[in-house]
Amino acid sequence: MTIETHETMQKHGAPDWVWGAGIAVLAGLGWLAYGQLIPFANWVTAWFPVPRDSHSGEAIAFFVYDVPKVLLLLTGIVFVTGVLRSWFSPEKTRAILAGKRQIVGYPLAAMLGVLTPFCSCSSVPLFIGFVSAGVPLGVTFSFLIAGPMVGPVGLGLLYGLVGWEIATIYLVFGFSIATLAGYVMGKMGLERHLQDWVRELNTGPVGNLPEETLSFVDRLKIGTGQVREIVGKVWIWVLIGIGIGALIHGYVPEAVMLKIMGGEAWWSVPAAVVVGVPMYTNAAGVIPIVEALLGKGAALGTTLAFMMSVIALSLPEMIILKQVLKLRLIAIFLAVVSAGILATGYLFNAIL
Amino acid sequence: MKSVKIYGPGCQRCDTTEKMVRDVAATLGIEVTIEKVSDAKSIALAGVMSTPGVAVDGTLVHAGGLPDAAKLEQWLTV
Numbered sequence A: 001m002t003i004e005t006h007e008t009m010q011k012h013g014a015p016d017w018v019w020g021a022g023i024a025v026l027a028g029l030g031w032l033a034y035g036q037l038i039p040f041a042n043w044v045t046a047w048f049p050v051p052r053d054s055h056s057g058e059a060i061a062f063f064v065y066d067v068p069k070v071l072l073l074l075t076g077i078v079f080v081t082g083v084l085r086s087w088f089s090p091e092k093t094r095a096i097l098a099g100k101r102q103i104v105g106y107p108l109a110a111m112l113g114v115l116t117p118f119c120s121c122s123s124v125p126l127f128i129g130f131v132s133a134g135v136p137l138g139v140t141f142s143f144l145i146a147g148p149m150v151g152p153v154g155l156g157l158l159y160g161l162v163g164w165e166i167a168t169i170y171l172v173f174g175f176s177i178a179t180l181a182g183y184v185m186g187k188m189g190l191e192r193h194l195q196d197w198v199r200e201l202n203t204g205p206v207g208n209l210p211e212e213t214l215s216f217v218d219r220l221k222i223g224t225g226q227v228r229e230i231v232g233k234v235w236i237w238v239l240i241g242i243g244i245g246a247l248i249h250g251y252v253p254e255a256v257m258l259k260i261m262g263g264e265a266w267w268s269v270p271a272a273v274v275v276g277v278p279m280y281t282n283a284a285g286v287i288p289i290v291e292a293l294l295g296k297g298a299a300l301g302t303t304l305a306f307m308m309s310v311i312a313l314s315l316p317e318m319i320i321l322k323q324v325l326k327l328r329l330i331a332i333f334l335a336v337v338s339a340g341i342l343a344t345g346y347l348f349n350a351i352l
Numbered sequence B: 001m002k003s004v005k006i007y008g009p010g011c012q013r014c015d016t017t018e019k020m021v022r023d024v025a026a027t028l029g030i031e032v033t034i035e036k037v038s039d040a041k042s043i044a045l046a047g048v049m050s051t052p053g054v055a056v057d058g059t060l061v062h063a064g065g066l067p068d069a070a071k072l073e074q075w076l077t078v
Helices: A002-011 A018-036 A037-045 A056-084 A090-098 A104-117 A120-132 A137-149 A151-163 A164-187 A196-200 A216-251 A253-262 A268-276 A283-295 A300-312 A315-321 A327-351 B012-028 B038-043 B067-076
Strands: B003-005 B032-037 B053-056 B059-063
Touching: A002 A120, A002 A253, A018 A037, A037 A056, A056 A151, A056 A216, A056 A283, A090 A104, A090 A120, A090 A137, A104 A137, A104 A164, A120 A137, A120 A283, A120 A315, A120 B038, A137 A300, A151 A164, A151 A283, A164 A300, A216 A283, A216 B032, A253 A268, A268 A300, A268 A327, A268 B038, A300 A315, A300 A327, A300 B053, A315 A327, B003 B012, B012 B032, B053 B067, B059 B067
Parallel strands: B003 B032
Antiparallel strands: B003 B053, B053 B059
C-alpha cells in the first residue's frame, strides 16, 4: 500500500522538457506583453469618463500603466534571481567569509549579501550562525545591510521604472554604505553589546547539511517557487505603492513638491529618512512612489535617502534583531547606516 | 514513528512546511510527531541559518525555503 502511493507520488510533476519549453514560452509572452503596455494603458484609460489631462485622468493613466509593468518586471526579476541564487547558500557564504581577512571581508560580505538568499525572518539565525563561526561582527553587518539595501528586485525595478543611471547610482552607493557601515562598526569593537547568550554561544557550526546537487530543471523550479511565494506576498504592497505614486503624479502640484523635496530645502534629506524608517514596505512597493516623486521634480539625493531608509532600515527588522543585539548596538547600527544615507542624500543634492 | 522538528520563528513558511510534512506523512501512511522550534537559540544550536529548517529523527535535512514535496517523502521513508 505504502509503496503504491509512493510510486504515484513520484509520477506527478511534468517531465523536464515541458519545464524548459513552458518557461521559454512564458518569457516570450511576457516580453511581448511588456512591449504593448503603453497602448494597453491608453486603451484602458479611455474607458474612464474623465479627460486624459485632468488630475484623475493622469492618476488613472499612471496606475493602469504601472501595475502590469511592475508585476511583469517583478515576476521576471524574481524568477531570474531565484535561479541564480540557487547556486548560493548561507552555509557556503559563511564558509567563505569565516576564512577571509577583514579588509577583504567587508566588500565581499556586501557582495554576498546581495547574492545569498535569505528572508528577514532568517536574519537572527543567520546572524548567530555567522558570528559563532568566527565571521567578524562588522563583516556580518556588511552582509546584513547589503542584502535588503541592494537587492536585485529593487535594482531591476529602478532600472525599469526610472532608468539605468539612477539604478547604477543606487547600486554603487548602497554597496558603499553597506561596506563602510560594516567597517566602521567592526572598528568600534561592539562585541560586548551582543545579548549575553549570543556571546556565550561558542559552539561553532553544527548540523551539517548534505551538499545538494541540483539539475537545471530543479533550479528553474526554485525560480518559479520564488515567484509564487514572493509575488504572491508583495503584490498588495505593489498596488498600494503604485496607488500612492498615482495620487502624487496626478494631484501634487510641482511647486509644492519642489518646496518640500526640492534641492533647496536642506532639511528635507533628514526628514526623508525620518519618514522612511517606520514605513514598512519593500522595494517593490516604494519604487513606484520614487518614480512619481522624481517625475514631479523631487531632488535625487532626497529621493535616494527616502528609498534607502525605507528599504534598509525597517522597524520590524530592528525588533527582530533585538533578540541578539542589545538596544545600544541597535542604536549604533541605526546611527551608522543613517549617517551613510544622509551623506548620500546631501552629496547628490549638492552635485546635481 | 518518525520525529520531525521544524525550526523557524513561526512565520507563514514554517506553518506551510508543517502542513507539507503532515500531508506527505498522511499520504505515505507514516506516523510522525512534529515539534516546532521557534526559539532563536535552539534554532542556532541546531545549525539552521535560514529558516524554515527540517530535522528528521535528529538529523538536519533541510534549511531555507519550503522543502520539496518529493524530497520530504524521501526523508520520511529513509
